[in-house]
Amino acid sequence: MKTRLKQLVGSLVIAQACVAGAAEPVDGQQIVRAGTTPSVVGPEATFTGRVRVEQLWPANPQITASGAYVTFEPGARSAWHTHPAGQRLVVVSGVGRTQEWGKPVQELRAGDVVWCPPGVKHWHGASPVAMTHLAVSGTLDGKNVEWMEKVSDAQYTSR
Amino acid sequence: MKTRLKQLVGSLVIAQACVAGAAEPVDGQQIVRAGTTPSVVGPEATFTGRVRVEQLWPANPQITASGAYVTFEPGARSAWHTHPAGQRLVVVSGVGRTQEWGKPVQELRAGDVVWCPPGVKHWHGASPVAMTHLAVSGTLDGKNVEWMEKVSDAQYTSR
Numbered sequence: 001m002k003t004r005l006k007q008l009v010g011s012l013v014i015a016q017a018c019v020a021g022a023a024e025p026v027d028g029q030q031i032v033r034a035g036t037t038p039s040v041v042g043p044e045a046t047f048t049g050r051v052r053v054e055q056l057w058p059a060n061p062q063i064t065a066s067g068a069y070v071t072f073e074p075g076a077r078s079a080w081h082t083h084p085a086g087q088r089l090v091v092v093s094g095v096g097r098t099q100e101w102g103k104p105v106q107e108l109r110a111g112d113v114v115w116c117p118p119g120v121k122h123w124h125g126a127s128p129v130a131m132t133h134l135a136v137s138g139t140l141d142g143k144n145v146e147w148m149e150k151v152s153d154a155q156y157t158s159r
Numbered sequence: 160m161k162t163r164l165k166q167l168v169g170s171l172v173i174a175q176a177c178v179a180g181a182a183e184p185v186d187g188q189q190i191v192r193a194g195t196t197p198s199v200v201g202p203e204a205t206f207t208g209r210v211r212v213e214q215l216w217p218a219n220p221q222i223t224a225s226g227a228y229v230t231f232e233p234g235a236r237s238a239w240h241t242h243p244a245g246q247r248l249v250v251v252s253g254v255g256r257t258q259e260w261g262k263p264v265q266e267l268r269a270g271d272v273v274w275c276p277p278g279v280k281h282w283h284g285a286s287p288v289a290m291t292h293l294a295v296s297g298t299l300d301g302k303n304v305e306w307m308e309k310v311s312d313a314q315y316t317s318r
Binding site for chain 1: 191268315
């Protein structure tokens with residue numbers, strides 16, 4: 001699947017960057033320098049509008065969660081989805097929105113921290129103002145997200 | 160020990176904030192709003208200079224790593240330490256320094272991402288300019304750091 005392929009490519013880019021950017025042997029401290037990892041565009045199949053993903057680190061056996069900055073342009077949002085091992089979001093800038101299935105849309109502002117427990121169907125994205133969040137995604141059996149249908153304009157604008 | 164007590168108090172504050180700030184039942188999405196969790200001063204026993212810790216989320220069974228912003232005023236730094244389950248750092252702003260035992264001091268700049276593997280003795284902190292990083296700390300048997308001696312001025316200024 002195209003999405004899986006993009007995720008895989010993204011992971012490989014990160015893995016390579018970790019090795020290429022390492023100033024020390026693999027068993028020592030490793031520094032990946034700013035600007036050495038290309039950003040990825042959120043695929044159309046799983047996002048509405050323009051979304052930029054900046055991978056920060058991959059999951060590994062010690063910390064089984066990956067990290068990324070995700071920037072949603074005004075009106076952009078993820079599709080509905082669940083996380084098999086949950087996800088932490090930290091809003092870095094702007095004003096965003098999130099919604100759990102069957103519940104009202106909630107506004108997110110810089111400094112808000114969200115816990116999305118495993119299996120809870122939800123979406124997140126920008127408001128009419130852009131929003132960037134850090135996403136720390138737990139991994140279960142190599143998977144950190146289960147994608148579902150896209151968020152309609154009616155759902156996005158509901159209150 | 161005073162440090163352990165402070166860590167415990169910090170964890171309790173976070174745990175309480177997660178419950179108090181939750182807009183939904185515990186099994187749904189939880190939002191901890193910006194400004195609802197007090198920051199903590201880095202204890203003198205394990206830090207040199209003024210350090211502010213802003214806890215973001217606690218470790219839980221799904222994502223066994225906690226998250227915090229740590230701000231080091233100019234010249235401030237951690238003591239030497241290791242992490243039993245490793246740590247990821249993302250430099251948010253400013254200019255910092257880090258050093259692995261027996262290796263040269265390295266400069267850290269905004270956007271740099273550091274992986275500190277388990278058991279690697281190191282320190283991190285500000286340069287003569289302040290530095291803020293996100294710290295994502297893996298937990299093993301409830302512990303995410305093993306503190307050692309403080310970083311001397313000679314070590315801090317070495318190249």
